[in-house]
Amino acid sequence: MKALVVGGSGGIGLAVIKQLLHLKPHSQIHATYFRHQPDYHPPQLHWHQIDITVETDIAKLAAQLIQLDIVINAVGMLHTAEHLPEKSIQHFDVDFFQTNIQTNTLPTLLLAKHFMLPLKASRRSYFVTVSAKVGSIEDNKLGGWISYRSSKAALNMAIKTISIEWRTKLPHCCVLAFHPGTTASSLSKPFQRNVALHKLFTPEYTAQCLLNLLATLTPQNTGKFLSYDGSTIPW
Ligand SMILES: NC(=O)c1ccc[n+]([C@@H]2O[C@H](COP(=O)([O-])OP(=O)(O)OC[C@H]3O[C@@H](n4cnc5c(N)ncnc54)[C@H](OP(=O)(O)O)[C@@H]3O)[C@@H](O)[C@H]2O)c1
Numbered sequence: 285m286k287a288l289v290v291g292g293s294g295g296i297g298l299a300v301i302k303q304l305l306h307l308k309p310h311s312q313i314h315a316t317y318f319r320h321q322p323d324y325h326p327p328q329l330h331w332h333q334i335d336i337t338v339e340t341d342i343a344k345l346a347a348q349l350i351q352l353d354i355v356i357n358a359v360g361m362l363h364t365a366e367h368l369p370e371k372s373i374q375h376f377d378v379d380f381f382q383t384n385i386q387t388n389t390l391p392t393l394l395l396a397k398h399f400m401l402p403l404k405a406s407r408r409s410y411f412v413t414v415s416a417k418v419g420s421i422e423d424n425k426l427g428g429w430i431s432y433r434s435s436k437a438a439l440n441m442a443i444k445t446i447s448i449e450w451r452t453k454l455p456h457c458c459v460l461a462f463h464p465g466t467t468a469s470s471l472s473k474p475f476q477r478n479v480a481l482h483k484l485f486t487p488e489y490t491a492q493c494l495l496n497l498l499a500t501l502t503p504q505n506t507g508k509f510l511s512y513d514g515s516t517i518p519w
Pocket residue numbers: 290291292293294295296297317318319320321334335336337358359360361362387414415416417463464465466467468469470471472
């Protein structure tokens with residue numbers, strides 16, 4: 285099995301890599317980091333340093349990978365050193381909005397563009413992006429977090445659109461958006477105290493949920509937005 289985990293240095297991404305190697309020890313895994321390379325170097329794992337918002341970085345990586353069975357994008361941001369997500373439209377900031385779009389939306393579009401051929405070369409493949417339930421327009425009852433929500437809603441539209449195009453071009457590929465639930469990582473850190481302990485998942489649990497789910501899915505399930513428990517989230 286050949287996999288690419290984008291954002292392999294993140295809480296969820298690194299746990300996905302470890303779980304993949306646990307389930308399929310003979311896998312070849314390529315993983316990316318941006319600012320922090322994890323000190324984790326099993327022989328089946330190949331690290332690549334890339335800025336996922338830069339198209340030439342992605343194109344260079346894609347040129348090295350001829351065939352992939354799984355691409356999982358676990359890159360994302362919710363806050364920066366200067367900004368927490370907005371509680372009100374009065375806190376809206378153009379640069380913060382653009383950083384959300386660049387980090388949460390753009391990478392999946394670039395990955396789909398450049399990794400279509402390696403995914404096509406596999407007999408059955410999965411193209412999965414870690415999204416967030418707060419990106420569901422229908423599920424939005426609370427408001428707030430307008431830049432993050434908008435970037436994930438745009439991401440969801442991108443995933444749905446790619447899944448429709450690939451039904452004919454890559455009929456063996458299952459394209460999915462995945463909601464991980466609240467998972468203990470640096471992304472969720474400022475908000476963890478508001479979450480009941482049993483609802484704050486370890487990255488290991490979230491990775492198990494994702495990979496157990498993938499094991500049950502076929503290309504017939506393409507174009508879905510699925511939660512960690514396997515339920516379907518309305519777009
Ligand atoms: N944690 C949660 O509760 C939760 C809930 C819902 C959805 N999600 C989603 O789950 C995904 C993973 O989140 P996480 O909790 O694992 O967050 P995390 O631990 O903060 O990881 C974020 C990852 O994104 C990478 N990254 C950020 N900007 C990048 C760039 N320009 N180029 C390349 N890589 C970049 C980071 O790389 P470096 O560290 O190497 O810079 C890191 O690997 C995100 O899409 C998030 O929105 C998380």
